[in-house]
Amino acid sequence: ACQHSVRSERPLYDQVGGEAGVAAVVDGLLHRVHGDSRLNGLFETTDLEDLRRLVNEQLCEALGGPCVYSGRSMEDAHSGLAITDQEFDWFVEHLVAAMNHAGVQSKHQSAILAVLGPMRPQVVGQ
Numbered sequence: 099a100c101q102h103s104v105r106s107e108r109p110l111y112d113q114v115g116g117e118a119g120v121a122a123v124v125d126g127l128l129h130r131v132h133g134d135s136r137l138n139g140l141f142e143t144t145d146l147e148d149l150r151r152l153v154n155e156q157l158c159e160a161l162g163g164p165c166v167y168s169g170r171s172m173e174d175a176h177s178g179l180a181i182t183d184q185e186f187d188w189f190v191e192h193l194v195a196a197m198n199h200a201g202v203q204s205k206h207q208s209a210i211l212a213v214l215g216p217m218r219p220q221v222v223g224q
């Protein structure tokens with residue numbers, strides 16, 4: 099694909115349904131992670147409403163939406179948690195399930211994973 103056709107696309111944020119589309123994915127993701135006994139111990143002291151707001155903000159910004167992420171860096175947010183690659187993979191599985199449930203098209207799912215995947219080294223092992 100030539101650069102021009104890429105640039106003329108609407109932001110991924112709009113293509114997945116904007117604020118409501120992102121919120122549906124984030125709600126589904128956090129719900130699934132919170133219900134997973136392999137992962138939910140990590141969130142014992144976390145303010146889930148804050149987390150929900152910040153993850154929405156960050157995804158919005160990362161997908162080219164109008165938001166400005168106001169949270170901590172990925173390294174700082176996950177520091178002290180010693181998250182493993184295995185835990186990151188489980189988290190991504192929940193993300194895919196949440197995207198499927200929210201009806202996100204597979205080409206958009208791939209694009210979202212391509213944005214979040216590179217954050218792995220900032221999340222794992224901090």
Ligand code: HEM
Nearest residue numbers: 140141143144152153156169170175185186189214217221
């Ligand atoms: C690319 C993947 C990820 C993204 C984009 C992401 C995003 C975020 C954001 C935006 C915050 C809030 C930052 C703040 O408080 O300022 C956060 C916090 C947190 N994340 Fe992630 N995260 C990811 C992966 C993971 C994984 C794999 C886990 C664990 C399995 C995890 C566990 C947590 C926990 C426990 C907190 C709250 C820490 C606290 O209470 O201070 N995150 N994450």
